[in-house]
Amino acid sequence: MTHATPASSADILLRDARHHSGLWQPRHAFVRGEGCYLIDADGHRYLDLMAGIAVASLGHAHPALVEAVSRQTERLIVAPQNQANDVRSDFLEALFSLAPDPLNRAFLCNSGSEANEGALKWARAVTGRSTFVAAKRGFSGRTLGVLPLTWTAAYREPFEPLAHQARFVRFGDLEELDAAIDDTVAAVMLEPVQGEGGMHPADTAYLQEAWRLTRERGALLIMDEVQSGAGRTGRFLAHEHAGIEADIATMAKGLAGGVPIGAILMTDTVAAAMPKGGHGTTFGGNPLAAAAALAVLEELRGGLLEHVERVGAYLKQRLEALASEEPRIREVRGIGLMIGIEFKEKVAPILNALEAEGVLAINAGATVLRMVPPLIFTEAQADEAVTALRAALAATSAATPEA
Numbered sequence: 407m408t409h410a411t412p413a414s415s416a417d418i419l420l421r422d423a424r425h426h427s428g429l430w431q432p433r434h435a436f437v438r439g440e441g442c443y444l445i446d447a448d449g450h451r452y453l454d455l456m457a458g459i460a461v462a463s464l465g466h467a468h469p470a471l472v473e474a475v476s477r478q479t480e481r482l483i484v485a486p487q488n489q490a491n492d493v494r495s496d497f498l499e500a501l502f503s504l505a506p507d508p509l510n511r512a513f514l515c516n517s518g519s520e521a522n523e524g525a526l527k528w529a530r531a532v533t534g535r536s537t538f539v540a541a542k543r544g545f546s547g548r549t550l551g552v553l554p555l556t557w558t559a560a561y562r563e564p565f566e567p568l569a570h571q572a573r574f575v576r577f578g579d580l581e582e583l584d585a586a587i588d589d590t591v592a593a594v595m596l597e598p599v600q601g602e603g604g605m606h607p608a609d610t611a612y613l614q615e616a617w618r619l620t621r622e623r624g625a626l627l628i629m630d631e632v633q634s635g636a637g638r639t640g641r642f643l644a645h646e647h648a649g650i651e652a653d654i655a656t657m658a659k660g661l662a663g664g665v666p667i668g669a670i671l672m673t674d675t676v677a678a679a680m681p682k683g684g685h686g687t688t689f690g691g692n693p694l695a696a697a698a699a700l701a702v703l704e705e706l707r708g709g710l711l712e713h714v715e716r717v718g719a720y721l722k723q724r725l726e727a728l729a730s731e732e733p734r735i736r737e738v739r740g741i742g743l744m745i746g747i748e749f750k751e752k753v754a755p756i757l758n759a760l761e762a763e764g765v766l767a768i769n770a771g772a773t774v775l776r777m778v779p780p781l782i783f784t785e786a787q788a789d790e791a792v793t794a795l796r797a798a799l800a801a802t803s804a805a806t807p808e809a
């Protein structure tokens with residue numbers, strides 16, 4: 407539909423509200439993006455530290471992504487995984503030139519939840535067991551098969567009885583992990599950096615012990631890299647920082663820069679356990695998503711990973727300097743461009759004030775401000791974000807009660 411005069415934000419929001427599911431109350435109507443900026447229908451420009459929650463890895467309207475998607479649209483967008491396709495093969499080769507050993511095969515799907523559900527199914531096929539261990543504060547997705555591994559009670563409890571019951575352990579607690587893994591456990595699924603649960607990187611020792619215990623007890627180790635993967639922490643997969651080997655790693659969000667995709671990366675042994683025809687999905691690995699993902703991987707191979715490490719360290723250091731003079735901040739943590747700022751108070755008013763300064767960010771729980779900007783984020787934009795946060799803190803200094 408074309409409009410004689412461009413629609414205003416108010417008009418778009420009104421029309422949206424009439425027909426969407428009603429789960430959210432959108433406050434902005436974005437119509438365009440340029441790099442790390444989003445522009446709404448009224449022409450307001452925002453620095454985007456949210457990136458669709460760690461999705462727009464190349465920012466908005468990146469020329470390489472635009473070119474790859476446009477070109478592929480003209481060639482072929484439908485080729486299911488039971489037919490081979492040139493772009494998908496190129497993408498898979500690029501994927502495994504970046505992914506750590508022993509990951510060597512991938513099932514392609516369409517979202518993080520779908521990737522995680524599939525990972526559980528593969529783990530059952532390999533082990534013949536059906537118990538799963540997951541972490542408190544962890545977020546694995548919302549579909550019914552994976553909801554049992556999502557910690558937040560408000561997401562799970564309205565849908566009980568659940569399809570199965572997971573064992574939850576304290577993230578970082580070696581003893582609880584040891585006690586939870588017995589010979590009924592098919593897999594332990596962990597985020598190497600907990601995102602939704604508050605931006606908590608796992609200790610190296612914890613991940614190494616999870617690796618050792620799963621090996622010892624015949625269970626699989628699944629790394630949920632839906633948010634932390636595809637270069638977000640400065641490595642292709644965040645568990646590489648710990649020097650461990652996963653049996654399965656799941657990806658989605660930033661992998662194709664915003665075109666829907668999910669991927670279950672697995673070892674040859676894991677792949678071999680699924681009976682022929684034992685899993686499938688219509689759109690998975692379609693050439694359009696593969697072309698978009700290939701464009702992202704080429705950028706990562708062309709220096710973007712090193713860029714993330716550098717600019718992420720710079721942003722964190724600027725935020726730590728702010729924290730040292732701002733008693734309302736409890737802690738700054740994270741790796742690469744996956745950073746959380748934990749406040750001693752609720753973060754919603756600060757996020758609103760930040761928005762008034764022209765910067766969009768998101769929470770991760772009640773007290774953590776999450777920064778997951780596009781991976782092309784620059785040091786100048788990091789300065790812009792810190793200046794805006796300083797102003798937002800000044801604007802909310804008559805402070806909200808302690809959380």
Ligand SMILES: Cc1ncc(COP(=O)(O)O)c(C=O)c1O
Nearest residue numbers: 517518519545546547601632633
């Ligand atoms: C670590 C993690 N796993 C799984 C998911 C679910 O992914 P999706 O929303 O694509 O289903 C998310 C989404 O936020 C996530 O952060």
